[in-house]
Amino acid sequence: MRQPWRVAIVGGGITGLAAAVRLRDRAPAGTEITVYEQSGALGGKLRTGELAGQPVEFGAESFLMRDPAGGESAAVALARRLGLADEIVHPTVGQAALAVDGGLRPIPGGTLVGVPGDLAQVTTVAQPDADADRDTGRPLLAPGADVSVGALVRSRLGDQVVDRLVDPMLGGVYAGRADDLSLVTTMPALAHSARTEHTLVGAVRAAQAAAPRAPGTPVFGTLAGGLSRLVEAAATAGGATIRRDAAVRELTPTATGWQLTVGPTRDPESVEVDAVVLAVPARPAARLLAGIAPETAATVGALDYASVALVTLALPEPALPALSGFLVPATEGLLIKASTFFTTKWGHLARPDGLALVRASVGRYGEEASLQVTDADLVAAVHRELSTVLAAPLPAPVASHVQRWGGALPQYTPGHPDRVAAARAALRGAHPTLALAGAGYDGVGIPVCVRSGATAAEEIITALGGSVA
Incomplete structure (x- = not known):
């Protein structure tokens, strides 16, 4: 294989960025890494915004501190690699509740x-x-x-x-x-x-x-200043060329690797690379695979997704219980399926003026019609339902934000791991320099996505001739 290697990563979410970091750490010096992100923003579902002068997550809120075997999670390991381990903070209030029978009961x-x-x-x-x-x-x-x-x-x-x-x-x-x-x-x-x-x-x-957990060991963590810091640090440490607003529309095998067709149809750009990590959701991946691996594309493209909206309210001095938030069973008949009391749960966000940030998650799989209303209507419905669950009228919000995530959460039906393993095996056999990574295959959560990206990077390194690290 020619040196230096040229590797394209399609997708600038945390999966793709984690792949870039692993490639930079393990691939031969001089490897050219390019991340293609079709939108103008990196990070995927990791997005820190601002509401009422306060940083707040408009996407993923936190990550697990431990992996299933009890060791350090891949998210913590990445934060450590990026020099952010000392910036990890933990919830100060961990008790959550269930909204059942018209009241809140602590989760057992x-x-x-x-x-x-x-x-x-x-x-x-x-x-x-x-x-x-x-x-x-x-x-x-x-x-x-x-x-x-x-x-x-x-x-x-x-x-x-x-x-x-x-x-x-x-x-x-x-x-x-x-x-x-x-x-x-x-x-x-x-x-x-x-x-x-x-x-x-x-x-x-x-x-x-x-996987025992010592008493008092934090389950979750986040970064002071927001999870977008993890995105920014990974984008820098990966040493990759970052191409925003660069949709990859076609993948074509060549004698030595791959040709990517990038950009709008009226002005396409052709790029030659040795290997590709596909770190996009399943359906866009299936479209790119359709012409080169139709059976894999059919398997990948069959994965369905749920859409959600995250509604954040800035409330002046509300009477909130000493809880991190609550979950709502579908049998309760509410639009809200979960709520987080951000400024209660995360002590580093508490404000001296008593302004509270409360976020609600709306939308269940198969109930997308509930999201087909205006932002104002969603805000009003969430405010009304929060007041009902808390059995007290909440003050009117001084600010609000609605973040819609269309097709955000994969729905893994029984047999999913075997289907993914078969699809990857078939792809590896025919095209070893093309790897799939992301939540659509391996599960949701920041640690899983980080591990998925890193694993795909290792597969590419092996396919191209091995690591020097």
């Missing part, structure tokens, strides 16, 4: 994404069907099998545990429903233990024991 402890390891702890919110979770003499999940989270939990603990605990917890992350989401993708630790344990409670306990 001892659960794994709402699935209880101790049935007695969840009775304040839901009544488990303890008799159904019997030892049948065989593991809950067969080798290689996958089921929806809802199907497994309903069969073992009953409807209330799903509807009042698991569904809102998963909905807060994926905007999807437990009855549709893959256990292996969304709850890999539980899926792993379910292949050996005979009861669901036992599987939860085994998963928790496999």
